[in-house]
């Protein structure tokens with residue numbers, strides 16, 4: 019139990035039971051709807067309207083909104099979201115992407131070298147641990 | 153001995169202490185000197201003429217000594233006398249300025265204390281000389297206590313009467329005076345009279361709390377102000393502040409008075425006057441508005457529990473509640489049930505809707521609810537009144553222990569205090585909303601793209617016109633109006649909202665996202681009435697420049713979350729972002745605070761601050777402002793990373809949008825500052841920097857309100 023706690027397994031299992039681990043990227047297109055003078059928006063950060071204001075009844079399930087929901091449900095930002103650069107979620111995503119692009123290749127290369135130097139043992143250990151935990 | 157003078161004067165002024173003084177000493181408040189029976193000093197380097205002021209700050213510091221009489225002579229002429237009391241106090245004497253100025257202080261008696269051989273006259277803290285040429289702020293004479301600087305307004309308490317002098321520099325600014333005043337007394341209990349040496353200027357009934365008051369000064373045009381003399385004003389009160397308000401403070405407290413400002417703006421003066429006239433006599437906070445449409449605070453103070461399925465009563469952000477274990481019982485007595493419908497606030501920690509609650513009444517299942525994360529209201533029909541009801545509440549499971557490892561108890565759900573009513577229509581609407589919310593969560597969790605549920609938050613666009621012209625520096629006004637095309641002038645009001653049908657019915661909250669000022673809406677009252685009647689909430693972002701007696705009255709007691717976008721705590725910074733109307737905003741916010749106090753705290757007020765380079769120095773003052781206006785929270789909102797090419801000059805400042813952003817390091821520091829200031833001023837901070845991330849571990853919870861002012 020002590021060891022499990024140290025690696026946070028209990029907390030992780032509890033979080034899974036509560037459903038707090040599967041964080042959807044953004045709930046807005048399910049929970050919010052904006053009928054504005056400039057048109058219908060799926061959220062307050064949307065850059066451009068998906069329908070004119072008068073179409074408020076139909077636009078709630080319009081293909082454009084379905085498309086946004088489809089991407090978000092799969093944990094991705096939709097093309098519409100990526101165009102909405104004023105959205106803090108999009109900004110965070112783009113920032114993380116830029117950071118990854120800057121650091122990831124180097125880190126992968128360095129870890130790969132280290133693994134080869136130690137005869138592949140670190141990778142084998144790592145995968146065994148992951149399997150045991152999942 | 154020479155000491156630089158403690159005056160508003162420029163450099164080069166010196167004070168030579170001559171005969172009759174003892175050496176300089178220190179106490180907690182700073183340096184001072186004792187004088188004997190007579191003491192002389194010479195002020196040199198004044199280079200002035202005209203009628204100046206000599207102010208002597210001193211006292212006996214002893215209550216057991218007979219008060220001596222002080223006579224003051226300047227250049228051999230007696231200029232005045234005063235009785236010296238035990239406290240430190242300012243005495244001001246008008247003098248004809250010459251350079252140098254020989255001042256003689258003479259007392260009619262001295263005293264001694266055991267162990268000190270000196271003949272003591274008076275303890276003098278400072279001797280100040282004010283010239284009509286270079287003094288720019290008012291000069292306090294008798295009747296004031298020391299300045300205090302821990303609140304938004306620096307202020308000092310006045311006694312029953314006090315005198316002050318306005319220098320020509322201030323008078324030349326215009327003919328209107330404005331002053332913030334605080335009274336702990338009831339509205340209109342205290343009346344302040346302001347007069348000059350020759351006429352009464354104003355008689356002002358004071359309102360409870362801090363308010364800004366204006367009065368007209370002498371009707372002398374600024375160009376005709378006498379450059380050589382000060383204008384003397386006397387403030388007098390009909391009564392002191394209630395002693396019950398400061399039982400531990402033995403001082404004679406009248407009212408707290410902030411710095412007096414003089415301005416030339418008749419519009420600003422009329423605005424303040426109109427607010428006072430039209431707001432009428434307010435009720436005292438002990439007489440709450442009875443007809444508030446916002447759910448009134450529960451009359452009950454606990455749940456009617458039975459058995460051992462409950463933990464002790466606790467308090468949280470959402471009020472009082474009890475944790476229920478796996479099963480709990482409630483006995484609702486007939487006399488404690490003023491209605492057949494019950495609203496039950498429940499908190500669940502499960503985000504995946506895996507928690508279910510079954511409710512049985514007299515052995516029959518009366519409700520089966522899938523619970524959603526957080527606090528939500530659930531609605532139950534209990535049937536005809538007149539008999540006790542025993543509810544058995546049974547959960548599917550407990551909250552996993554590892555999610556609350558520091559609390560070893562069996563935790564199921566939190567249940568808040570119950571509310572009962574008899575309104576069938578209200579019950580039907582609430583059930584519709586509850587069912588819609590459940591459906592919506594299911595569809596979200598399943599990733600459905602075609603929804604049978606309706607949005608719980610409905611964004612609306614109430615008003616397309618704004619009173620800030622030119623627009624706020626960061627507002628993409630022209631672009632937005634272009635996008636709106638012909639809809640800018642479309643009328644959106646309470647009738648429009650009702651015409652949204654199911655979309656309106658399903659919404660729990662409305663969020664106004666207008667590029668425009670919603671408080672200018674001609675049917676504001678009707679819109680807020682509609683929202684209150686349907687027991688929804690509405691978020692309104694306002695620029696604060698549309699507060700009038702009418703709009704404050706319309707907002708009072710309504711379920712509104714008001715976001716006041718100021719981003720500044722001083723007139724200077726405000727002018728760099730918007731315009732020169734800072735003082736009107738302050739007046740409005742103080743009236744709003746008073747109206748909210750009388751209406752159960754509604755509307756909730758969130759003071760918005762977009763951190764930028766231009767306003768970072770205002771951060772602490774903004775916390776003070778939040779405390780002054782009794783804000784529910786300070787909301788940090790990001791300046792969006794839009795590709796804006798704004799590069800403009802306003803309020804003497806060059807605002808370049810791209811350069812106003814704070815980088816991650818600066819933001820980290822700012823958040824640290826906010827934590828510290830939040831603790832110091834007891835103002836909760838919410839941040840919208842983390843929009844979309846529900847579990848924000850920072851200084852507050854994230855909200856999803858619009859990002860515009």
Ligand code: SF4
Pocket residue numbers: 043044045046047060061062063064086095098099102105106107108
């Ligand atoms: S733009 Fe942002 S807020 Fe809008 S749907 Fe996309 S991620 Fe959500």
Ligand code: SF4
Pocket residue numbers: 618619620622623624626627628629666667668669694695860861
């Ligand atoms: S930001 Fe708001 S208050 Fe300022 S000009 Fe734009 S709409 Fe008006």
